[in-house]
Amino acid sequence: GENVEQHPSTLSVQEGDSAVIKCTYSDSASNYFPWYKQELGKGPQLIIDIRSNVGEKKDQRIAVTLNKTAKHFSLHITETQPEDSAVYFCAASYGFQKLVFGTGTRLLVSP
Amino acid sequence: ETGVTQTPRHLVMGMTNKKSLKCEQHLGHNAMYWYKQSAKKPLELMFVYSLEERVENNSVPSRFSPECPNSSHLFLHLHTLQPEDSALYLCASSQGGLADSYEQYFGPGTRLTVT
Numbered sequence: 001g002e003n004v005e006q007h008p009s010t011l012s013v014q015e016g017d018s019a020v021i022k023c024t025y026s027d028s029a030s031n032y033f034p035w036y037k038q039e040l041g042k043g044p045q046l047i048i049d050i051r052s053n054v055g056e057k058k059d060q061r062i063a064v065t066l067n068k069t070a071k072h073f074s075l076h077i078t079e080t081q082p083e084d085s086a087v088y089f090c091a092a093s094y095g096f097q098k099l100v101f102g103t104g105t106r107l108l109v110s111p
Numbered sequence: 112e113t114g115v116t117q118t119p120r121h122l123v124m125g126m127t128n129k130k131s132l133k134c135e136q137h138l139g140h141n142a143m144y145w146y147k148q149s150a151k152k153p154l155e156l157m158f159v160y161s162l163e164e165r166v167e168n169n170s171v172p173s174r175f176s177p178e179c180p181n182s183s184h185l186f187l188h189l190h191t192l193q194p195e196d197s198a199l200y201l202c203a204s205s206q207g208g209l210a211d212s213y214e215q216y217f218g219p220g221t222r223l224t225v226t
Contacts (some may be wrong), residue, residue: 004153032213043201043217044154045113089154093213097142097161097205101154 002027002094006102014110019077021105023090026071032093038104048075049054050065060071080109114138114182115218117202123224124192132187132221134202142207143185144215147197160185192225199223218226 003026013019019052025033031052036044050057050064050073063076073092077084088105090097114137124130136143145157159167160179174196176188185202199222203215 031159035213035219041219043113043115043117043203046214046216049214056218095168097207097213098156098159099213099215100156103151103153 002030002092002100004090004092004100004102006090006105008105009103010106010108012108012110013080015080015082017080017109019080019084019107019109021075021090021107022089023073023075023092023102024071025092025100027092027094027100028071030092030094032099033064034091034099035062035064035075036089036091036101037086038089041083044089077107080107082109082111085109113218115202115204115216117200117218117221119221120219120223121222123226124189125226126192126194128192129188129190131189132200132202132223134185134187134218136183136185136202136204136216136218138204138216139167140206140216141203142205143179143182144205145185145187145204146201146203146217147218148201155166158187189223192223193211194225197223197225 018041034049037047038044066073087104090102116132142161147155157171158177178186199220201220202218205215
């Protein structure tokens with residue numbers, strides 16, 4: 001069935017460093033790939049997304065890249081700040097109006 | 112805030128109790144979702160409603176019963192739950208309807224503990 005693998009499960013960086021989280025999906029028909037940030041006690045918040053007709057998308061310090069051939073997509077955060085510390089989830093679309101999620105990456109940014 | 116609210120935020124219930132979770136969206140969306148979030152597992156899709164009709168039931172036990180009285184409200188009725196049902200239950204909404212749209216916006220969740 002549909003599956004998304006996400007790595008790493010935890011990531012510790014120093015403030016100002018870059019962070020990269022990678023995901024691999026299984027359904028070649030997937031055409032929408034969002035990233036969510038979940039802070040403690042809150043629901044997941046959509047932070048950036050990309051569609052299959054685009055290879056890269058950037059929004060200030062965050063960017064997402066997509067390689068449809070390899071079925072890989074990645075989240076890049078530059079100049080990390082302590083407030084970037086959270087759990088990040090990738091997801092891929094499948095079927096009609098549905099998403100399958102990765103297992104999450106806990107990002108810790110140390111001052 | 113995302114425009115999706117959930118109540119209660121925390122719930123403790125015994126295995127013989129009956130309770131309901133409520134979700135309301137203020138985004139004018141037509142599709143609503145229930146997810147279960149357990150530690151170290153991906154978000155599990157439970158139910159999908161589009162235009163107030165259930166379009167997905169992801170092999171969820173009958174002790175979970177959803178209800179969507181209109182496009183803004185979604186309920187999850189709970190009865191005779193098991194301790195393994197303890198989790199964060201998340202509601203989400205998307206544009207839905209006839210448009211095959213995927214952007215989903217989540218509420219803050221209800222932390223459920225079954226004792």
